[in-house]
Amino acid sequence: MQDPATALTLPDPLPLDSGAELSPVTIAYQQYGALSPGRDNVVLICHALTGDQYVASPHPGTGKPGWWDRMVGPGRPIDTNRFHVICTNVIGGCMGSTGPASESGDGKPYGPRFPVVTIHDMARGIARLLDALGIERLHAVVGGSMGGMQAMAFASDFPDRVERVLVLASAARQSAQNIAFHEVGRQAIMADANWNGGDYYGGAHPDAGLAVARMAAHITYLSEAGLTEKFGRQLQARPDGSEGTKSFGFEADFQVESYLRYQGSGFTRRFDANSYLYITRAIDYFDLAEKHGGRLADAFANTTARFCVVSFDTDWLYTTAESQHLVRALNAAGAPVSFVELSSPFGHDGFLLETPGLDEVVQGFVG
Amino acid sequence: MQDPATALTLPDPLPLDSGAELSPVTIAYQQYGALSPGRDNVVLICHALTGDQYVASPHPGTGKPGWWDRMVGPGRPIDTNRFHVICTNVIGGCMGSTGPASESGDGKPYGPRFPVVTIHDMARGIARLLDALGIERLHAVVGGSMGGMQAMAFASDFPDRVERVLVLASAARQSAQNIAFHEVGRQAIMADANWNGGDYYGGAHPDAGLAVARMAAHITYLSEAGLTEKFGRQLQARPDGSEGTKSFGFEADFQVESYLRYQGSGFTRRFDANSYLYITRAIDYFDLAEKHGGRLADAFANTTARFCVVSFDTDWLYTTAESQHLVRALNAAGAPVSFVELSSPFGHDGFLLETPGLDEVVQGFVG
Numbered sequence: 001m002q003d004p005a006t007a008l009t010l011p012d013p014l015p016l017d018s019g020a021e022l023s024p025v026t027i028a029y030q031q032y033g034a035l036s037p038g039r040d041n042v043v044l045i046c047h048a049l050t051g052d053q054y055v056a057s058p059h060p061g062t063g064k065p066g067w068w069d070r071m072v073g074p075g076r077p078i079d080t081n082r083f084h085v086i087c088t089n090v091i092g093g094c095m096g097s098t099g100p101a102s103e104s105g106d107g108k109p110y111g112p113r114f115p116v117v118t119i120h121d122m123a124r125g126i127a128r129l130l131d132a133l134g135i136e137r138l139h140a141v142v143g144g145s146m147g148g149m150q151a152m153a154f155a156s157d158f159p160d161r162v163e164r165v166l167v168l169a170s171a172a173r174q175s176a177q178n179i180a181f182h183e184v185g186r187q188a189i190m191a192d193a194n195w196n197g198g199d200y201y202g203g204a205h206p207d208a209g210l211a212v213a214r215m216a217a218h219i220t221y222l223s224e225a226g227l228t229e230k231f232g233r234q235l236q237a238r239p240d241g242s243e244g245t246k247s248f249g250f251e252a253d254f255q256v257e258s259y260l261r262y263q264g265s266g267f268t269r270r271f272d273a274n275s276y277l278y279i280t281r282a283i284d285y286f287d288l289a290e291k292h293g294g295r296l297a298d299a300f301a302n303t304t305a306r307f308c309v310v311s312f313d314t315d316w317l318y319t320t321a322e323s324q325h326l327v328r329a330l331n332a333a334g335a336p337v338s339f340v341e342l343s344s345p346f347g348h349d350g351f352l353l354e355t356p357g358l359d360e361v362v363q364g365f366v367g
Numbered sequence: 368m369q370d371p372a373t374a375l376t377l378p379d380p381l382p383l384d385s386g387a388e389l390s391p392v393t394i395a396y397q398q399y400g401a402l403s404p405g406r407d408n409v410v411l412i413c414h415a416l417t418g419d420q421y422v423a424s425p426h427p428g429t430g431k432p433g434w435w436d437r438m439v440g441p442g443r444p445i446d447t448n449r450f451h452v453i454c455t456n457v458i459g460g461c462m463g464s465t466g467p468a469s470e471s472g473d474g475k476p477y478g479p480r481f482p483v484v485t486i487h488d489m490a491r492g493i494a495r496l497l498d499a500l501g502i503e504r505l506h507a508v509v510g511g512s513m514g515g516m517q518a519m520a521f522a523s524d525f526p527d528r529v530e531r532v533l534v535l536a537s538a539a540r541q542s543a544q545n546i547a548f549h550e551v552g553r554q555a556i557m558a559d560a561n562w563n564g565g566d567y568y569g570g571a572h573p574d575a576g577l578a579v580a581r582m583a584a585h586i587t588y589l590s591e592a593g594l595t596e597k598f599g600r601q602l603q604a605r606p607d608g609s610e611g612t613k614s615f616g617f618e619a620d621f622q623v624e625s626y627l628r629y630q631g632s633g634f635t636r637r638f639d640a641n642s643y644l645y646i647t648r649a650i651d652y653f654d655l656a657e658k659h660g661g662r663l664a665d666a667f668a669n670t671t672a673r674f675c676v677v678s679f680d681t682d683w684l685y686t687t688a689e690s691q692h693l694v695r696a697l698n699a700a701g702a703p704v705s706f707v708e709l710s711s712p713f714g715h716d717g718f719l720l721e722t723p724g725l726d727e728v729v730q731g732f733v734g
Contacts, residue, residue, distance in 0.1 A: 018615035116615040176594040176623045177586065183624045184583045186617065187631070191575035193560035208558035216551045216583050219544065224683075227543040233654055246652060248385035248483040250553065250644060254651065256543045257550045264554070277617060284621065285613060287600060316591070 006030055006053070007096050010128045014091070020115040027129045028096025029053050029088040032072060033080030035135075042135050043078055043366060044126065044162075045087040046143035046150035049217075049279055050271060052095040055087040056080070061270045067352065077363035083139065090150070091125045092117045092278040100274035101201060112198030114278060119146070119286045123153040127161065140164035140366050144351035145318065146279070149286050152299075152326075156288060159302040166365055168310045168351040171322035172296055172329065173287040178317060181220055182280040185213030189273045198274050210273040211264030218263045223314035223347035231256035289329075296329035307337040308365040310358070312350035314343075338365070373397055373420070374463050377495045381458070387482040394496045395456040395463025396420050399439060400447030402502075409502050410445055410733060411493065411529075412454040413510035413517035416584075416646055417638060419462040422454040423447070428637050434719065444730035450506065457517070458492045459484045459645040467641035468568060479565030481645060486513070486653045490520040494528065507531035507733050511718035512685065513646070516653050519666075519693075523655060526669040533732055535677045535718040538689035539663055539696065540654040545684060548587055549647040552580030556640045565641050577640040578631030585630045590681035590714035598623035656696075663696035674704040675732040677725070679717035681710075705732070 006028060013023030030053040035041065045055050045068070056072035058065055072078045072085055089097040092114070100114035130138070141162050143151040148170025155165045174182075192209030194200055219227075234255045235244025244253065252258040292298035307330050311323035320341050330337040342357050344350035351358070373395060380390030397420040402408065412422050412435070423439035425432055439445045439452055456464040459481070467481035497505070508529050510518040515537025522532045541549075559576030561567055586594075601622045602611025611620065619625040659665035674697050678690035687708045697704040709724050711717035718725070 020615075173600065175591065176598045176600065176621075177589075177591045179600070179621050180582075180586045180594065180623050180627055183619075183621075183627055184579060184586070187575075187582060187628070188555055188558070188579045190617070191555070191559060191579055208554075212551060212555045212558055212579065215547075215554060219547045219551070222544075224542065224544045227547065231543045233540065233543065233546070248387075250557075250648065252550075254543075254546050254550075256547050260547055260550055261554070281617065 008129055008132055010125070010132060012128070014121070014125055014128060016115055016121045017118040018116055022091070022098060022115060022117070024098070025091065025125060025128075026096065026098050026102070027088055027091070027125055029086055029129065030055065030057060032056050032085040033083050035084040039135055040137065040139060041083050042138050043083045043085045044130075044138050044141045044154075045072065045078070045085060046126075046141065046147035047087065047090065048143075048145035048147050049283065050214075050267065050276075051147065052093070053087045053089040054095075056085065059270070070354070071359070071362060077359045078142070078366055079363075083366070088126055088129060090122045090279065092122075092275060092282060094272035094275040099272070100198070100278055101272050109201040111201060111274060114274070116281055116285075117278065118282050119149045119153045120157060122150050122282065123157050126150070126154060127158050130161070136161065138162040140166060142166040142168075142362070142366065143170070144168035145170055145348065146283050149283065149288075152288055153286075155303055155305050155307075156299040159300075159304060162305050164365060165305045165307045166310070166362065167307070167323075167326065169312055169315050169318050169348055171318045172289065172299075172326045174284050175322070178220075179284045181216060182284050184216050186277055186280060188212035188216070189277060192273075195273065198277075200273075205268070206273045207265075207268040210268050210271065210276060211261075213276060214267040215260045215264040218260060220317045221348045223316065223345060225314065226345045226347055227256060229345065231259065296326070297332035300330055300333035300335050303333065303335050305335065307335055308361070309337060309339045310351070310361055311341045312344045312346070312348070312355065313341055314345060315348045315350060317348040375496055375499055377492070377499060379495070381488070381492055381495060383482055383488045384485040385483055389458070389465065389482060389484070391465070392458065392492060392495075393463065393465050393469070394458070394492055396496065397422065397424060397454050399423050399452040400450050402451040406502055407504065407506060408450050409505050410450045410452045411497075411505050411508045411521075412439065412445070412452060413493075413508065413514035414454065414457065415510075415512035415514050416650065417581075417634065417643075418514065419460070420454045420456040421462075423452065426637070437721070438726070438729060444726045445509070445733055446730075450733070455493055455496060457489045457646065459489075459642060459649060461639035461642040466639070467565070467645055468639050476568040478568060478641060481641065483648055483652075484645060485649050486516045486520045487524060489517050489649065490524050493517070493521060494525050497528070503528065505529040507533060509533040509535075509729070509733065510537070511535035512537055512715065513650050516650065519655055520653075522670055522672050522674075523666040526667075526671060529672050531732060531734070532672045532674045533677070533729065534674070534690075534693065536679055536682050536685050536715055538685045539656065539666075539693045541651050542689070545587075546651045548583060549651050551583050553644050553647060555579035555583070556644060559640075562640065565644075567640075572635070573640045574632075574635040577635050577638065577643060578628075580643060581634040582627045582631040585627060587684045588715045590683065590712060592681065593712045593714055594623060596712065598626065663693070664699035667697055667700035667702050670700065670702050672702065674702055675728070676704060676706045677718070677728055678708045679711045679713070679715070679722065680708055681712060682715045682717060684715040
């Protein structure tokens with residue numbers, strides 16, 4: 001049961017891009033900082049593929065700090081002494097918002113009967129949540145990676161409802177290579193004998209497949225140079241603490257193997273495999289220009305917002321070139337936009353970590 | 368039963384880097400072109416991870432042309448009117464050389480009891496094969512990717528036995544990122560319920576896991592730009608030929624998804640999952656400097672060969688930087704070496720495809 005203070009069930013069914021409707025729709029969210037009397041200090045933060053609404057407070061499952069704790073809080077770049085921060089769990093997710101593990105009308109989990117949702121559907125859900133909360137217009141919407149896609153979709157679909165749009169390490173469309181990596185992850189999940197066509201909630205979950213999916217994705221979040229610097233070809237110390245040697249077997253001899261296995265298995269304890277399928281699908285379907293005859297600039301034709309686009313030089317998942325493609329479209333649309341490429345060794349994860357200049361850019365823009 | 372004309376069982380057990388011995392050892396190979404009376408016109412070609420000995424003749428399983436048919440043959444850059452070409456299947460492989468699917472002493476397949484072999488073990492096996500064939504010295508050894516690793520190991524371990532070493536799209540050590548991608552593939556295979564700890568030869572094979580491994584690896588063989596140019600976000604035409612639309616499901620909507628699935632499933636029909644585990648392990652263990660106190664130049668201290676190193680500008684698996692690292696070591700060792708970076712849209716696969724300048728470089732160097 002979701003804490004009613006941090007989840008809201010929308011009063012109406014939510015129409016989806018597929019033509020289907022989702023009902024009921026619960027959206028789980030977290031709030032930080034006081035809402036101003038004029039309700040005009042709201043900063044909406046949208047999470048990435050495997051993120052959640054716990055942006056600045058401990059994850060209830062793992063107990064780990066919020067995923068952007070260093071960015072959001074009192075006196076932080078997104079200052080909760082000034083702003084009322086809302087972070088929503090996406091539709092299709094598994095942290096309280098309606099998703100494939102939720103009960104459908106017949107009292108059983110949706111499983112594979114859950115409808116495929118899009119980034120635009122997620123944005124529409126957010127708009128309905130804001131309606132219900134009595135928030136007409138956002139001071140800012142902020143997101144990295146898939147969070148940036150939601151921010152762009154929200155600004156495009158609800159152009160009067162946001163003043164500032166901050167997009168980090170993202171793209172206005174998913175590339176062929178990124179679709180390919182997602183498809184590997186999906187196939188890994190579907191190859192797991194426990195997946196059972198998506199109907200697994202009564203039994204063992206497809207954790208082995210989900211772990212493989214996470215491992216493959218995790219490599220794409222890091223940079224080659226970062227991996228070399230952090231792990232190189234170093235061998236894992238033995239359980240007794242002695243220096244690592246090659247096992248001439250299939251143990252995790254190399255530190256990078258051990259690290260990846262840890263990432264994979266840890267992920268399965270906090271994420272639902274079906275949510276992974278649905279959310280990667282939503283990302284792959286994302287092409288903001290599509291509803292506008294392929295002209296990305298037209299997606300921003302009616303916007304009144306200012307934009308800030310941030311890329312990271314070692315990010316090969318959502319490259320600087322993709323950010324520049326977005327910036328050119330915003331320029332063509334006549335929207336005020338600033339762009340910065342930050343230098344970081346962390347690859348795509350640069351937006352989550354201590355990248356020089358990042359705090360200043362975020363604080364300066366959200367302001 | 369392997370055709371005795373194209374496989375040879377070594378007279379002695381083969382000592383392995385692990386300390387184990389492999390016995391008996393059969394090495395399957397193909398030959399093209401006549402051996403000169405002086406036995407001095409032999410070009411040895413070493414295959415990559417998923418390659419085989421059918422370099423210039425149809426694969427007996429798939430019927431497809433040899434994997435380097437365009438490079439090897441009468442009048443081709445490696446001219447079988449002049450050279451006697453030998454291509455061996457690696458130990459640990461599944462095309463006739465002794466590997467995990469081979470019968471062990473008790474008449475049952477090795478499965479997981481097969482010893483972990485290294486690139487140096489493969490080179491040692493090749494040297495023993497050449498002994499048995501009465502070939503003392505090679506005109507050239509040629510290899511791309513893992514084939515290049517075998518070529519380097521052969522030149523380093525048997526410095527008097529080769530005159531020319533041609534290394535394409537390879538590296539003197541496996542990087543952390545590449546180990547990571549291999550580990551994803553191994554975990555995908557081991558996660559398959561049919562893998563059964565490697566003892567699966569009497570039943571269903573872990574094809575789903577092997578397909579996922581292949582899909583993940585295949586992405587690393589291509590370039591991001593090549594994938595975008597070839598597939599972009601194009602949707603797959605429907606079976607009835609009509610234009611593709613989003614299924615709002617988990618079909619292969621995008622052409623790149625369909626392509627990857629095809630690559631994955633096709634691979635399982637010609638490759639053994641355990642061989643994939645063992646050969647990726649051999650590659651991950653490869654660090655030519657390791658036996659020489661970490662000084663790569665010392666690996667070539669006694670060589671009498673000339674070297675040619677070729678990289679491909681869009682290859683992000685074995686980068687130009689790694690080739691340059693090798694070239695610097697050869698320079699430091701005083702070995703004659705030429706280096707060229709070729710421009711190709713094909714990523715790592717550039718060495719297998721029609722890359723401008725490649726034929727000229729190979730023909731010019733092999734002579």
